[in-house]
Amino acid sequence: MTISEIWHTDSGQGTPVVLIHGYTVDHRVLLPLEAAFAERPGFRRIYLDLPGHGNSPRVAGATSANTVVEAVIDNIRRLVGDQRFAVVGQSFGGQIARAVTAAFGEQVLGMALLVPVVRWGDDRTLPGVTTLSRDDDFLAGLPSDERELFALVMAHLDETRWKQFREYILPGWHVHDRAAAAELEAAFLLPESPESAVAPHRGRHLVVTTRRDALVGWRDQLALLDHYPRMTAAILDDAGHNPQVEAPRATAALVAEWLDALDDEESAGASTGFEPAAT
Numbered sequence: 001m002t003i004s005e006i007w008h009t010d011s012g013q014g015t016p017v018v019l020i021h022g023y024t025v026d027h028r029v030l031l032p033l034e035a036a037f038a039e040r041p042g043f044r045r046i047y048l049d050l051p052g053h054g055n056s057p058r059v060a061g062a063t064s065a066n067t068v069v070e071a072v073i074d075n076i077r078r079l080v081g082d083q084r085f086a087v088v089g090q091s092f093g094g095q096i097a098r099a100v101t102a103a104f105g106e107q108v109l110g111m112a113l114l115v116p117v118v119r120w121g122d123d124r125t126l127p128g129v130t131t132l133s134r135d136d137d138f139l140a141g142l143p144s145d146e147r148e149l150f151a152l153v154m155a156h157l158d159e160t161r162w163k164q165f166r167e168y169i170l171p172g173w174h175v176h177d178r179a180a181a182a183e184l185e186a187a188f189l190l191p192e193s194p195e196s197a198v199a200p201h202r203g204r205h206l207v208v209t210t211r212r213d214a215l216v217g218w219r220d221q222l223a224l225l226d227h228y229p230r231m232t233a234a235i236l237d238d239a240g241h242n243p244q245v246e247a248p249r250a251t252a253a254l255v256a257e258w259l260d261a262l263d264d265e266e267s268a269g270a271s272t273g274f275e276p277a278a279t
Contacts, residue, residue, distance in 0.1 A: 006048060006075040007055035014042035015109070015262065016080045018100070020072065021047075022091025022117075023188075024181050026054030026172030030090055032248040036255040043259065046079055048072065050093070052180030054172055063180040064187035065092075069099045076100060082107075086262050088255075090114040091216065091241065098194035098224075101201055109265045110204035110230075112258050114251070115213055115241055118220040120189050130214040130240060132156055149173060155212035155240035168245045195227040204261040205231035208254055210239045210247075232258070 009027065019030045027047035037043055051071050052058035059067045076085070086109045089097025094116020101108045119125070134157035139147055142162070153169065154161050205228040209218035218235050225231050234254050239246040244255075 009047045012044045016044045016085035019047045019088040020093035020096050022093050024176045029168050032244045035252040040259050052177035058177050058180035063183040065190045073103050084109050087111045092117050102194040102198045109262050112206040114208050125219040126217045130212045153241040164245050200227050204265045206258040208234045210236045210243050212240045215241045
């Protein structure tokens with residue numbers, strides 16, 4: 001595929017922030033984070049739809065974590081050029097964000113990871129309790145496939161959370177490319193961790209996990225702190241795999257503090273005469 005085939009939204013002016021969603025959803029899953037930008041006008045938000053998701057066609061050839069990373073990196077080069085930028089990655093998009101940070105090095109001011117994929121399959125460390133409350137009468141009236149997904153990614157299964165799920169998660173799930181998703185599931189992890197071949201990254205980083213995450217857990221993500229010496233880690237209790245949807249105020253507050261830290265990082269980079277690496 002050509003790099004122009006990745007669809008994106010582009011709003012605001014200032015430091016670019018590239019936002020990368022997870023598997024079988026689209027950019028809408030990250031829109032609750034707009035609350036963090038509301039009083040911070042100095043950021044340009046670039047929400048991507050990954051190949052085979054949302055408005056973006058699948059990659060040419062087989063879809064894998066590698067081919068998705070290549071497409072995203074090419075797209076970012078086109079969109080931000082030599083500017084320093086930040087990246088947000090959610091779930092599978094967290095793995096992509098880590099690869100972007102490894103590829104661009106000091107050009108990346110920092111990244112915010114929301115429930116990022118670190119391990120997969122039987123290698124994951126998952127919590128024992130992932131559902132905190134449920135309204136069985138309400139759940140009985142939902143289509144079975146939507147009810148199953150709802151129960152997998154949320155900790156509270158009631159009408160209030162369903163409305164959040166229906167607004168931010170379900171639309172992308174309905175339109176994703178099923179064939180491309182099946183290929184990606186078979187090659188879901190990068191062959192090597194993004195951090196394995198690069199030095200520790202000293203930008204301003206954030207990782208947000210939840211104790212009720214049935215897909216990626218929260219313990220495996222703590223190992224990332226060894227590679228990111230300025231990473232803040234938060235473990236939320238009252239949410240499942242989509243804290244920005246199920247716990248929007250707490251998640252937006254953490255992201256807001258991270259954005260404020262990026263301002264400090266950008267000022268420091270300007271004062272030291274940052275020059276981007278050749279690509």
